[in-house]
Amino acid sequence: MANIKDIAKMAGVSVTTVSRVLNNHPYVSEEKRKAVKHAMEACNYQPNLNAVHLSKGETFLIGVVIPFTNHPYFGLLVEGIANEAVKNNYKLILFQTNYEEEREIEALKMLQYKQIDALIICSRKCTWNTIEEYAAYGPIVLCEDSRGKNVSSIYIDHYQTFSKALAYLHNKGHQKIGYCVGRRSGANSKLRGKAYKDFLRERKEPFNHEYVFYDCLKFEDGVQVVQELMKMSSPPTALLVTSDMVAAGMITYCKEIGVKVPEELAIMGFDNQPIAKIMHITTMELPLVEMGRKLFLQAIDNKESSHEEIKVKLIERKTV
Amino acid sequence: MANIKDIAKMAGVSVTTVSRVLNNHPYVSEEKRKAVKHAMEACNYQPNLNAVHLSKGETFLIGVVIPFTNHPYFGLLVEGIANEAVKNNYKLILFQTNYEEEREIEALKMLQYKQIDALIICSRKCTWNTIEEYAAYGPIVLCEDSRGKNVSSIYIDHYQTFSKALAYLHNKGHQKIGYCVGRRSGANSKLRGKAYKDFLRERKEPFNHEYVFYDCLKFEDGVQVVQELMKMSSPPTALLVTSDMVAAGMITYCKEIGVKVPEELAIMGFDNQPIAKIMHITTMELPLVEMGRKLFLQAIDNKESSHEEIKVKLIERKTV
Structure with missing residues (x-):
């Protein structure tokens, strides 16, 4: 049976070119593509692409680590990643981790074992030590500030963003401000928690643990x-809510029970999801689809690790 | 350098067992797992898993074809698929197709080229002929009625479900009923369109193309x-809306402009997404997470093609 080397020889091209034709990769001339297809037909060649990848070390697969598949924040990130992957003829392997470290390590091992070309980690449970242990095996891109580490990142300065949002609520006259986050111990949640405590400290206000809501x-x-x-x-009069979808739930329920927004409760969302526009939610716009796009492009870029901060914009609407 | 056969020999196990240990597959005794790990350490073996898959023909990867990653219907399906994949030590390759046939064929080709063990198609653009062409290469599971075809399916009887929902609205006194669907030409949309036309014909009512909304x-x-x-x-007084998220947008906007639901416009959703419960949307419950779970289990089941109908339940709330 003919193998990929035979095909390359018959078509008068390199093994790399055959691999690219098999993977529908764009950077192959029409002439070479035809020669390869012709040789394949002549031999009735049915490639096992695992063999192709073995000979080339390229899989055109990018791993994506996300805690949940069905969540609007990760939904938009993955949308951006997937759109760009389609354009560049790559496929995505999805690792839904439920924030279990073991699942993240499985993804890192696939990088080690060359089953994927690069790994994008949208949110993680594991430590930096674990990630750096695998960084030598291939490109890893994170969605959090990883400057100074041996991986790339496309990130938001969550400390500054949270500080800015808190100052905005304070300027609107709010003294009792609370906040809601997704996780107690995530990297981003920690930065937000620090911004919140620093904000209170500056104003010599006490920390009230009742004003902080996790698992939102x-x-x-x-x-x-x-x-x-x-x-x-003595409930807070304003809340920073790090997901527009959670903010939308609050506003819907407030309407139902007759709590006036923003008069009785000011609500500031995060992300600027489509629902924020329709429900007139004041929010911090995170360009998640664009971030996803950049995460992907960084993953397939073979250059040294790089870091790019994405700017967040305050969108004033009617809930603060 | 040691290869997988050497490791198997050293450990006194089969190549299959080594492959399973490398893939963290559950069905390996602790004793054999230890022997393999020991042999790997002794040789400082760094497997290229593409080689492992080449020797075994198992990748522990399942392909999932979805049109959009960021959509609540597909979000819940993928959640069900992903939850079950994690339990069974499989990973998912995600094909976001944007309903482009070429992307679907890429997924089918990965099945042909043995880069995935099976393919789940949640929604498709391509014809039956195309799918049947690839069915010989490995298990394909669809999320639509495919009885009589050479693939498996976990499906909802959309004709019957739509007929039931229309009858419910009619019994509530509605004469002018419209509906909203995601696509004009999808398999499920066609069945719904047929149910709608048959419903009108039985009642000798005319078809009004203004009452049908696509791309919702x-x-x-x-x-x-x-x-x-x-x-x-002369707008419809009731709408069947095949997505709770779309129904939620309608209700939110109706409130804003002062249109009373259900008095002036009755709205019936589909899916029973969490938002339906909170916004009191009357809806047809599609057990999407459970369907995702079954799609996955069918994909890894090596038995002949099988078909299972999933029953839909009417949930009465406050929007009809």
């Missing part, structure tokens, strides 16, 4: 936060 | 449908 990921989580606020003797 | 996928699309209704001299 979905529309329905917003409902629950408002239900908790209703039980407090 | 997102929250913001619901807003646009209501804006179009406002321009009509």
Whole structure:
């Protein structure tokens, strides 16, 4: 049976070119593509692409680590990554980790074992040590500030963004400000927590742990936060909510129980998801699709590790 | 350098067992796993898993074809697929097709070239002929009725479901009923269109093309449908909306412009997404996570093609 080397020889091209034709890679001349297809037909060649990848070390697969597939924040990131992958003829291997470290390590091992060309980590549980252990095996790109580390990053300065949002609420006259985040211990959540504590310290205001809400990921989580606020003797008058979808849940429930937004509760979202525009949610715009696009391009760029900060924009609407 | 056969020999196990250990597959005894790990360490073996897959023909990768990554319907399906994949130590290759046939064929080719063990097609553009051409290369599972074809399916009877929903609206007194779907020409959309026309024919009512809305996928699309209704001299009094997210957009916008739901416009959603519960949307419950789970299990099941219908439940709330 003919193998990829035979095909290359017959077509008068390199093995790399055959591999690219098999992978529908764009950078092959029409002439060479025809020669390869012709040789394949002549031999009735049915490639096992694992063999092709073995000979070339390229898989045209990029791994993407996300905690949840069904979440609007990661949805938009993956949309950006996937759009750019399609354009460049790469496919994505999706690792839904549920924030289990073991799953993240499986993804890192696929990089080590050359089953993927690069790995994009949208959010992680594992430590820096773990990531740096695998960085030698191939490009790793993170969606958080990783300057000074041996990996690339496309990131938002969450400390500064949170500080800016807090200052905005304060300037609007709010003294009792709380916030909602997705995780207690994530890298981004820690930076936000630090910004919040520094903000209080500057104003010599006490930290009230009741004003901080964790595990806020979905529309329905917003409902629950408002239900908790209703039980407090001195609830916050404004909330920073790091997901528009959670903010939308809050606003919907506030309307239902007759709590006026923003008069009784000011709500500031994050992301600028489509729902934020329609529900007139004041929000911090994170260009997630664009970030996804850049994450992908960084992953297939073979240059040294690089870092790019993405700027966040305040969008004033009607909920603050 | 040691290869996988050497490791198998040293450890006194089969090549299959080594492959399973490398892939963290569950069905390996602790004893054999230790022997393999020991042999690997002794040789300082760094496997290229493409070689492993080449020798075994198993990749522990399942392809998933979806038109969009960032959509709540596909989000829930992929969540179900991904949850079950994690449990069974498989990874997913995601094909975001944007309904381009070429992308679907790329996925089918990966099955042909043994780069994936099976392919799940959540929604498709290509014809049956194309799919059947590739069915010989490995298991293909579809999310639509494919009885009589050489592939497996986990499906909903969309004709019957739509007929049931139309009858429900009619029994509530509605004469002018319209509907919104995602695509004009999808397999499911065609069945729904047929159910709609048959419903009208039985009642000797005329077909009004103004009452049918296509390309309704997102929250913001619901807003646009209501804006179009406002321009009509004789708008429908009830709408079947094949996505709760679109229905939520409609309800939010109706509130904003003072259109009473259900008095002036009855809205029936589909899916029973979390947002449907919170916004009290009457809806047809599609158990999407469970369907995703079954799609995955069918994909790794090596038995002959099989077909399972998933039942849909009407959930009565406050929008009809």
